[in-house]
Amino acid sequence: MxxxxxxxxxxxxxxxxxxxxxxxxxxxxxxxxxxxxxxxxxxxxxxxxxxxxxxxxxxxxxxxxxxxxxxxxxxxxxxxDPEVIETCDNKAKQYIQLAKNNIAMPKTIIAPKVYPKFTIEGSGYYEKVIEKLGFPMIIKEGHGSFGMKVYLIETEEDFYVKVDELRGVDYVFQQFIATSRGRDIRVNIVGGEVVAAMHRFSETDFRANITNGGEASVIELTLEQKELAIRAAEAVGAEFAGVDLLFGENEAPLVCEVNAAAHIRNIYNVTGINVADRMISYILRKLG
Ligand SMILES: Nc1ncnc2c1ncn2[C@@H]1O[C@H](COP(=O)(O)OP(=O)(O)O)[C@@H](O)[C@H]1O
Ligand SMILES: [Mg+2]
Incomplete structure (x- = not known):
């Protein structure tokens, strides 16, 4: 045994x-x-x-x-694999990997390393970021889950408060996908196959995370959504993945993030599909 x-x-x-x-x-x-x-x-x-x-x-x-x-x-x-966990654990690192593989995602700028006791304010760097992405803008910390480290920045004033707060932290600046406000899709993938998916929506927050007050329902994925989710998991090397997809223009899917250790309780409750069974059978098949 x-x-x-x-x-x-x-x-x-x-x-x-x-x-x-x-x-x-x-x-x-x-x-x-x-x-x-x-x-x-x-x-x-x-x-x-x-x-x-x-x-x-x-x-x-x-x-x-x-x-x-x-x-x-x-x-x-x-x-x-530990390397996959490491890539996914840092959203900045993950986005670099997704971009390398031409995965459709919101426009993203990786914040440069700034040592905690120093600042690059006044250098002109941040003005260029604002020029490119505009407001509202998303700022997202490298390490964070359940939507807790994702910020919707509405004004220049809030922007500078946040970048000052984040000195010494890995984070990214990202285009806010307004057509996806309060809604996204979670796709669970095992071994390159879509196992379950749910639509998540929130009436009170721009973030659709269930832990953050979002509600979920079953969704039938389009071929485009399926393919993008599978390619995103593959791009970071994840055998098990929870891929979050946003709704871009004309509902075209964009990858929001790939989770290496996606929680599976909510998707089980919503869809009746126990992703864990698929994970175990995948491993047993792989190990022979
Ligand atoms: N660029 C974006 N545009 C619009 N909504 C976004 C964007 N990035 C994230 N979100 C919303 O915020 C939620 C949390 O972001 P995500 O990157 O998945 O971080 P977490 O790891 O905390 O779940 C997403 O599920 C989505 O609803
Ligand atoms: Mg997420």
Missing amino acids: KKCWVIYNGSLTSDKFRDQAELVKDAAIRAGVAATVKRNYEVQMALSEKLEERPDFVVFLDKDILLATFLKNAGIPVFN
Whole structure:
């Protein structure tokens, strides 16, 4: 019998991370795998020692990239691959990768590195960004989920307050897709195939995230939406992905982001599709 660990971050207090791990664990058990849920800190990264216990594979639902790399280096297959987790964990890095692969997305400018104690205000840099993207504009931090680090900037004054606040942080400036205000699509992909999708909409916020007050319903994807989502997951190398799509002009899809450890509870509740079953069968097929 194969053994698997499902790893989540034990320092997070919200129940949804544990719940996500339990969904994957239950799917593994249904498929005849001896699965256990582990908090990241329950695996000690002692570098010159051999791991006492070794699973046959790990489903990695966290962003503890060092732990994912540690396990991979111990010869254990880790899903998603640690490099993919790292790319997706930083939206700036991810957008560079998406652009390299010609993925349709909003106009995006990666903010230059500014050391926390210094500023480039007065250099003319920010004026050029404003000229190119205009207002309203999106500013998005590299690390952030549930819409919490995505800002709609309406005025020049707010813009300068935000860039000052973000000294020392990776972030991007992005065109605000007004035709997508308060609505987007979440597409869950496993091994290059669309498994489930939902339409998310919010009447109170420009962000459609459910955690942020958005509601969701089932959606039948167009071929264009499907293909773009699959190509976006492929561009960052993600075997499992939750791709967010925006509605551009004439409803043409644009990639908003790719999540490497997308939550699957909401999409299960909305569509009745348990993405975890597909994740496990994909892994078992791959490992042979
Ligand atoms: N460029 C944009 N134009 C319009 N809406 C956007 C844009 N970027 C993000 N959003 C909205 O904000 C939400 C959160 O952004 P996203 O990049 O997915 O970050 P998070 O990782 O926090 O989910 C999206 O689901 C979408 O509704
Ligand atoms: Mg998102």
